[in-house]
Amino acid sequence: MALLRGLLVRLAVLAAVLAAIGLMPWLARRDPALTVLRARYPGRETTPAALDAVRAELGLDAGPLALLRDRLAGLARGDLGTSWVSGEPVAGTVLPALAVSLTVMGAAFAVVLAIAGAAALPALRRAADGRRVGTGGVAVAGLAALPEFLVAALGVAVFAAWLGLLPAYGFTGPEHLVLPALAMGLSGGGVLARLARDAVGHVAAEDWVRQWRAAGCTRRRIMRGLLRRALPPLLPQLAIIAVSITGAAVAVETVFAVPGLGRAALAAADAQDLPVLQACMALLVGLGFTAGLLARTAADRLAGPAGTPTAAAPPVHGSRRGALLWIACTAAPLLAAVGYGLVRSGAVATGSRLEAPSAAHWLGTDELGRDVLARLGQGSLWTVGAAVAACAVSYAIALALGFVPRLAHPLAEACNSFPVAIAGMLVVVLLGRGQTGAVLAVVAVSWPPLAAHAAELTARARTAGHLEARLALGAGPWHLLRRHTLPLVAGPLASHAALRLPGMALGIASLGFLGLGAGPDSPEWGASLARSLPYLERAPLAALAPAAAMTAMTLAVMAAVALPGRRRPAR
Template identity: 45%
Template sequence: MLGRLCALLGLTAVIGLLPLVAGRDPALAVLRARSADREPDAEAIASVRRELGLDAGPFELLGRWSGRALHGDLGTSWVSGEPVSAQLGSAIGVSSTLTGLAAVVAVLVMTALVARPFAAGLRGKSPSSRAGVAAVLAALPEFLIGSVLLLVISVRLGWLPTSGWRDLSYAVLPAIALGTPAGAVLAVVAGDALRDALTAPWLRSWTAAGFPARTIALAVVRRAGSVVTGQLGLVVAGMFGSAATVEVVFGVPGLGRLAVDAALAQDVPVVQACVLVILLGGAAAGALGAVAQRLLLGPALVDGALESAAPRPVTPGRWSLILPAGAVIAVVLWGIWRDPFTVDLSARLLPPSAAHPMGTDALGRDLLARVAHGALHTGALATGVTALVVVIALGVGIAGRRGSGAADLVNALPTVVVALAVAATAGPGWTSAVIAVAAVAWAPPAAHARSLALEQRGSAHLTAARALGASTRHILVRHVLPAVLPPVLRNAFVRLPAVALALASLGYLGLGAQPPEPEWGLLLAEGMPNVERAPWVVAFPAAALVLLGVGAVVAASRVR
């Protein structure tokens, strides 16, 4: 609890001091936000500075805010002049409702993906993997799913509202868009956990002893659920604070959108209050996940309570790896020689043809060239960030409980807000985007690694190894790491398309690569206004992201 409190105070202080350490004057930003026509002379800026108390210094300003916050006063918005609590109250209710429904969708998607392999495993058959389907769903951007649902369900069929927030009918499509990729990620974790439980020796012993099938099934679910619940808590915490893209697509006045808008406007009191609530929500969700994990794992926290064995290898066929990789390589080799920047307004939104195999975009640029060049930028950089995330996750997760509180809190932070903090000190660019994404993306794989490491530490073979005089290093390298690494790799690499999209989204906001760079995420963002008229401008970049995700998951699964 003390570690979580220190991490909470530290992260809140960093975000609260963001505009004060940036290169721009916050008083100037507030003046321009209040009155765009007023000349920002020295006298007007000084007046705003005195009004906001900026002349007192950053740490004194932060201290005043902290003192008021302890008494329930979150201050007044610098831009609108309204009490922060008034804006925050409605946003918390909206985000809580949306996150709860999205969590239900995520659990349903996870259940649908793992139900058939689970049933096959209980019947004694080899539990088949659906990692490819999960990778496809996880690779679909949330704003793309939301835009398609909006176009088909709301505009074409008229079944549900298009935007806004009045009742629960307005939350159905945003919850589906937000919960589907999260459910696919959970399915990868649940599939690994179920496969390990279904291949454990105790299952054969229980079956031979004549235990009822229902009792065996509940035991397997409990064993696998101890791993999944920790990830579910982090997923819920992440959706609570990082649903800004879905909220923008559907016009939902939630907490994530409020935090991003306030950060871009340098509205410090609103940013501080939003981050405080997001971090508290993340800490609560992570703590509930940890409690549920402890209750489900039960005696496994004691050495020698579990009997373990090496799971049977489940590796995909050779073609399942060659096909995605070959498709991406073929596209790169085919389009790398084309110019991705040439603008031809007479060739706007042309369909695929011999001259333009993937068609053209809204500026007449060859889409094949832009997708191929984007593979070198987006794919390579996202792979590097994901590899860095795996290293951090293993280091933090295998260490045990140390760092667990920070992981819960960091996971709840919106990536855009972290990127703003990094860009304020290091400046915008690729470096800032990479640091921001890696600083948030390590938390879920680290929690997964911690769950697996705790399970391994409760296994009988580790007790035997210690009794035989094995050193801690030997146990870590020869027993714990080989059991933890493959599932964590799949967990991290199934998020690779999301990492690519996060990097591209930061570039779209001016914090990373900027247009006209041929990034896949930027291609999707640029193509969305024309998706109904020219669906190829979105279909081909989305297909590239799907191939990237499938190839990453299949390649990671072969490590087992």
């Protein structure tokens, strides 16, 4: 029953997204006939007769609702329609792109499983032998902190431009698959590796492991038992990683010029080609929904009839001194660079373009002669400031929905299948490019996990024993909400939202990198990275500086999360 309800909610959300795409020109108060006329006939004069001819050809005279009804009915029959821009059948463009994207996504998923397996196998051996299982250290944390668009840019720089080992662009042979698969799979592999080691560590604390070991069971048998117990909580996370790979296809296919669904969707959003955009979105979001349902079904089967969850053991942390040292090594240089850059001028100076680092410009200059370090500091306000705004809005939405768990859980589960790049394309089509649209796109994909957490906190707070005593003493519902339930929800939810702040900042940067967020001339980190890539060989620090800032920010927050708390003395 729960599986059927999840399927129905996902289908309803997908239908709503497709309907929103179909109505976007009218919602944005734009004339779709004008968009099509400019795309098909760039030099033709936009006369009323020409616009009327386009409306008659596309059937726009029937109105948006009739057009939307026909489009959705066609998609339900498998008819993808005709492109508004090229006039060719959409299937001829989208289906070959789907085959390419599935190939790249499959290779990326293999990278994810390979990294997770390489990290989980030693953990299983240590747990089977009764030894302590760690979280994987700096290597795993570093992989998990690398966003896909950043790995793609660095892959082009190192393996294609500098070393010449792999091709940077195109998709004509197996060698073109390596860099895109690594770019899409390394981050997810790092996340799954850390989650797998944590899950194995939790399972290793259960009594049956010690009993099996005392009974003389072989290491191989204990490892199989550990793996079976650790897999159910990992499979839903595997679905989330599959969704992130779907969203990463937009950025990675754009960087490497791979003719896949992500690149086709981005081009359709730019050209306002709604039939192509609808088809691409239906396939991309459908892939994410399918991955989520398959993972949930597999998790239920592995958990057994009772659905027993993995036992919760205390999380494994490193030493406090090591965590503080790691924070100092990542956050302190970033803060110093940002502070120094904020007091410097980032003005255009075309006479000093692409200069090497010097006493006047510590990190050199960019393609317009602007100080790279100054732009880095100014970009922190654009990227982190926008992320703070997105975090605040997501927190408010999640806090409100947390008190309506029947609505929060299904909406969160369905909307969690939308990557930020897809949300960014939808917002751009509706509102146009800009930092405000980037914030809204990040909010659209950031509130679901917070809302699910808020619903759990609310349910736990409402079942607390002291609330019954307060009710018996005559306390009203508003008093209980304001003085008891809300404090129990707001604080932990705020901590959760703060932990997601680096991910939101990377989402803002990824949209800027794709040209869906801040303007191309803004100092925002993602936009700066995209603008500096063509000059990578002459001024590498112009691209490496924002890349290093994004990685350092994420690693610093991850180290802060793992920081052990002070132990209170026993009374």
